[in-house]
Amino acid sequence: MTAFTRDGHSGTGPGDFTRDGCSVEMYSRLPAHGEAGVVLGAVPPGASLLELGAGAGRMTRPLVAGGLKVTAVDESAEMLAQIGDTAPTVLSAIEDLDLGRQFDAVLLASFLVNTADDAQRGRLLNTCVRHTAPDGFVLLQRERDGLHEGLSAGDTWQSGPVQVSIVSIEPLGDGVSRTCIGYAFEDARWTQTFYSQNLPEPRFEAALSDAGLAVDAYLTDDRTWVRARVQGVQPGS
Structure with missing residues (x-):
């Protein structure tokens, strides 16, 4: 089977680029589209949240302003520099991350779960699981079916x-x-x-299950935002 890894990703234009072809300056300019509102509506007030792939902080800033205790992770020092002192930052590839602590919520946005590299998807989801508290959950942004x-x-x-x-x-x-x-x-x-x-819902849910996660709820009408919990762990247990 062909491995469609991010080594095949690229970008063009002025300024610095990340390993997967993202322009730091361009991402610092992109407007938000209500993503933070979905997250804030799905987590308890004041919750601790691990933001994986935080980039230039487009979601970090409104999440912190909304009262969440955010730790922002990215493998690009140039991206994290855009976040500044808005939130604590960690320089690391997501799949290598092991902070030795757990959070009320873990966020994997920007359609990262739709990587075409199956092995990387598994590693991303494993990182989510090992950083999720027993009564916490994972928030994911996925491509809509048939996109x-x-x-x-x-x-x-x-x-x-x-x-x-x-x-x-x-x-x-x-x-x-x-x-x-x-x-x-x-x-x-x-x-x-x-x-x-593109991962239709059955395949998406199977990928979550392989990592030890189960869908708790689809949060938006287009079913692109998902809340998942670690399988076998009940809220409040």
Whole structure:
């Protein structure tokens, strides 16, 4: 089986880039789309939260402002520098992380669970499990079912100050696509090329189960935000 690892990811444009092709400057400019509100509505007030793949802090800042005790993790020092002293930060690849402590909630957003590398997906989810308190849960952001079939090269939409476009999308079988997305601001342009795998709900839930997680609830109408608990652990136990 072909391994669609992030070694095949890339990006173009000005400034620093992360290992998986993300532009630090571009991600620091991207607007939020209500993601933090979903998280704040799903966790107890004042909860401790481990944010995996925090990037430039687009979600970190509103989560901290909402009263959560956030620890932000990213493998890019340049990304974490954008967060500053908003929250404690940890420089680490997600799959290697072992802080020796657990949190009320662990957050894996930005569709990281849709990596096309099955082995990496398992490691990401294992990191979530080992950092989740017995009565805590994991919050995940996943692609909606059939997303890749609804996209085609040339699709363009406006997201605040940036025009986003599908430069190319190449289906590679088994739900995997290689996609190049363009981001055009008034003064700068970037692209990001990456592999991702659409996981219909049964396959997504099976991946969670393999890691010892079970869906507790789908949090949004499009079923892209999910709350999961460690299997065999009941809330309040």
